[in-house]
Each structure stands twice: as structure tokens, then as C-alpha cells.
Amino acid sequence: MKNTRAYISAIGMYVPEKRVTNDDMAHLIDTSDEWIRERTGICERRVVADGECNSDLSVKAIENCLSNSGVKAEEIDLLIVPTVTPDMVFPSTACLVQEKLGAKNAWGFDLSGACSGFLYGLATGAQFIQTGTYKKVVVVGTDVMTSIIDPQDRTTCVLFGDGAGAVLLEPTEDEGIGFLDFLLRADGSGGKFLHMPAGGSKIPASHETVDKRMHYVHQDGRTVFKFAVKYMTEVTSEILQRNGRVSADLTLFVPHQANLRIIKSTANRLRLREDQLAVNIERYANTTAATIPISLCEAFRKGRLKKGDLVALASFGAGFTWGSVLLRWGI
């Protein structure tokens, strides 16, 4: 009997039209284009229009993805929405997306894995394909980070943007393509270094939580930076090693886009060449669950990937969560 593997059969993305440059930010807070570029590599980010929410971005990214596949929304079996910025606590964004998209035969759920959410979602979705349970799974990493960043906190507000990236997973028996391995990690002791303190059952929303600005992202940037480099390097080395590969075998390495210095330090430690790296942080900043599918989508559309190419994805985010996925490109 042949092994069934999951593979990415289509990919799509959506970013809001509104661009906010570093100079625009410098008009609002005490910062500068020079500081942001030098410390983060970010030049601009996309921001939702008034009233535009997570499910709107998700639907547009999925429609973009499906338009490249010939697959109709009604054919989707399962919708996974990795996000930390759902439309609302409940119903899940997956249900709202299902309705707007007309994916009437799908069930779905949101997945809270922060910047690792997309890789957690890929690994989860692929299991449903590999077991033969489903034929069409959509994973859409979407975040509207501007809904939870403090516009007055210069140490966080310059770092994030809004966007969505979607993939369609289908089965294949072609041994030259598809997912090879997943390596996912979590360490809850890192939770305090990157979190949104209020709005959940621990500290419900109140006038006091709003006054204390507790519904925004709070982070210890230096600690996050240090662990991001260490863990993305370790997990990528380990997944390559246990699959009998070295970094030189990779056509493309797609890291989470949080800071260009994190990306470069990780790439240096992995001894990757610049032409192996997917980087687009300069245009979108950190879109949390969306950075990896958006980067992968853009690299594919630029002709940087062909069928059979070896690709590693790597993430690090709140939780702490981190992970790596190794695959052979299948489109």
C-alpha cells in the first residue's frame, strides 16, 4: 500500500491596502525611520481599514488561494484559523469565515499558537489528510495585530502589521513532494515575556483594565529576541538532522518575520546563504500567524520554488511556542 502524504496544493494571501510607513509612525510617536529600519528591518506595514476584521482578511486570502486551485469553497472539509486576534472570543473566526466563504460542508476551529500558530495549524491539518480522514483542508494564518497593539507604546507598535496567508492541503501519493516532518515545541514558562494580560477569564475586561492599558501586547523584547534566535536555530538544525539533511540542501528557508536581526542571526547560525532566505519583513512587519504563509506565497510567486524543492519553515512566538516544518514543494 502506498503512503498518503499531505502537500500544499495551492497558496494565497491578502494584505490590507493601507500602508503605514515608518515616517507616518514618527508623526504619531517618538520614533524615527532610521531607528525602526536599523533595529528591525521594517520599512512599512499594512493596516486594516475601519471595520475590516480578521474574518474579512481570512476570506480574501482563502479566495486568493482557491482561485489558483480550481477547488470550490463547498469542497473544503476542514478550516483551521491560527490567530491571536479573532473577530471576537466566540463564535470562532473559523465559523465566521465558513459562513462568509460559503464553505458549507466544512467544520473548523481557531488555533491559538501566536507566531507559531501557522506551523501548529499545518501540522494539525496534515494529520487529517495523512490519516485519510479528509481530502481538502484549508489553513489560514491571519492576524489583525493593530487591534491589540498600544499606539502609544513605541517599543511594540512599530513592530506589527495586519495580513493573512492561506494554504490548501490535499493528499498525494507522489513521494517526491509533500510534508516530510514537523517538530513543534512549547514552554509555558515563557508566557510572561510576551502576552496580552486582560480580556480573558483571569482578568476580565473592566474600566480598570482599559485604563491600565492591559488589552494590548506587552513584551520583554530582548528576552523574546534571544529565545527566538536560539530556538529557531535549534529546531531547524534538529529537523534537518533527523531527516538526514543539511542546511545547504534547502532551496528555501522561511522563518517567522519578527525582526530582520533575528532572521539574520538565525540564518548565520544555520550557515544559510542569503539566496536561501525568504524575507519580506520590510513591507509587512510582523503579522504574527500570517508571516510564514505570506512569505512562502511571495517566494513561490517570484519563481523561487519549483516542484520537489526542499523547504524548511521555522517559527517562534508567544507561549513560548516554536517549531519547524520540512517539506518538498509540490506545485
Ligand code: COA
Ligand atoms: N523608536 C525609537 N527608540 C525606541 C523605540 C522606537 N520605536 N523602541 C524602543 N526604543 C528605545 C528604547 O526605549 C531604548 O532606549 P533607552 O536605551 O533610552 O532605554 C532603546 O531604544 C533600545 O531599546 P532596546 O529594547 O534595547 O532595543 P533593541 O535593540 O532590543 O530592540 C526590539 C527592541 C523590540 C526591536 C527587539 O528587542 C526585538 O525585536 N525583540 C523581539 C520582539 C519580537 O519579535 N516580538 C514578537 C515575537 S514573535
